[in-house]
Amino acid sequence: MSTLFNRIRKAIETLLIASLLAMVALTFADVIGRRFFGTPIYGAHDLTEHLMTLLVFSGLPLLTSARGHLVVDLFDRFVMTDSMRWWRGLTTLLVAAILLLIAYQFVLAALDAEDIQEVSQELLIPRSYFYYLISLSCLVSAIAALLPPQKTEPHTQEDAS
């Protein structure tokens, strides 16, 4: 089972690298093409936006699993004590609940987008697929928030101070 999880994690990490590399390559080629050859890449902005969505929502489950979200550590001496364990549990539930709400809402948004055939401005990419991706990402992140933290390359944020 852990081998399967590891493979999925590696696959997502590869997707993150590919998305970011594609954003750089696309912007680079678009600017060079536009300025020096008069041939910009049609829909480059559109593609960048979708790659950005792919990047953010592919990375969200890994970040949540690694407890990588930003926290304020000013009162750690108080919050990180054994007597506040219940609060930390409540915080975990709160994070999962918010992620589940967003997942639910994006299923509705995806269904609406299918109904009205919502597409991107230049390349006419159907938005519903990306809304489903956001929904799935938030659902997986909610589950990840409830499970024990996992180590993710290259580092994690929470509990670091």
Added chain:
Amino acid sequence: MTIGLIALIAVLILTFLRVPLAFSLLTVSITGLALDLGMNTALTTTSMTISEAVFSYEMAVVPLFILMGNILSRSGISADLFRAANAHFGHVRGGLALSTMVTCAGFSAVCGSSLATAATMTKVAFPSMKKYGYSNGLAAATIAAGGTLGILIPPSIILMIYGILTQTNIGHLFVAGVIPGMLGLGLYMLAIYIIALVRPGSAPRGEKSTPQERLQSLKGVWPFCLLFLLIIGGIYAKVFTATEAAGMGAGFALIIALVQRRIGWKEFRQIFLESAFVSVMLYCVLFGAMLFAKLISFSGLGEGLLQWVQATGLSSYGLIFVILAVFLVLGCVMDSLAIILICVPLFTPLIIANGFDLIWFGIIVVVVTEIAFITPPIGMNVFVIKATLPEIAFKDIFRGLVPFIGVDLVRLTLLVLFPSISLALVHWMQ
């Protein structure tokens, strides 16, 4: 208005109780919107806010500049740059922090994004300052404060938004931002110099280099200079936008690093993953901040504050100070862009009615929102640094920022009392 006020307090409490910032903002915003407008509207607003933010080409500037900073940092170019800086200024007390501040000003002027500057400069400057024995507080605070210089030095995204909102000439706003931006840089450098004099241990003096060593130290700097010129030249010549400049910068940094064999596959993978995770983290906070801004707007808190200001019957300058106080208070809990978007349309009629210049007011507002970038509890630059350097505690960074916030307040007072500091170049131009 009551819901907005309670929401402000609730966000502060949850954040201080270690609820991840993104989720404290999202929780309070969704709850507040549900109470105010109903659950369905609250959830629809949430999904719309997230999709607006994530499907935004302009916001892609963040991951691309973070990537560029990571590449520069891991490929050793940053070490070359600071070797050069140290060779020239290292013997001065606080010299490396002074170099960092100048670099921050130059870089933030190029990219126009305070967050991207803080993220990039954390990678580029912090390891070197640590290597030379600078305290965590001074090193991190120098970068956080230096990042804010970019809001005022053109091209500035916030100034563009202000210009659009108030229908003020954006070119004039850019020109007006030059002297206040330089003044900010000068005062920050003065603050570093005084800190180095008062607490010599936090900014140690290095060894003096020979002229040959100084010349040799410049050898490794050319890639950075090339990137700097490319980005500055590109944006000023309107060859590309900030996002495109970020992509070009990241692309050239990657090419230089690969061609010069400064990074291998392992570093390549780490650089990209780290950049991706920091970006995801920042996006989550931005989702929360943008939704929270909508709650504040819907709850009528901004309007309530305006009515209160109007009801005071203050003199013109008294009014300005009260408005700035409102900006400062909101700046403690909201991101600068949200403050500009919410408050500027509300206060603009009041400013015009009192006979103030909108360009001058724009500069003042931007300086105030700069301060908000480094004030607790939601100083976004501090969070960027914390995201990149998790080992440094927030309290150390905020403590280090106190002198910089102090000189910022001095600058703000000077700009309010002497409008010609902002308007002289504009008048000369006209």
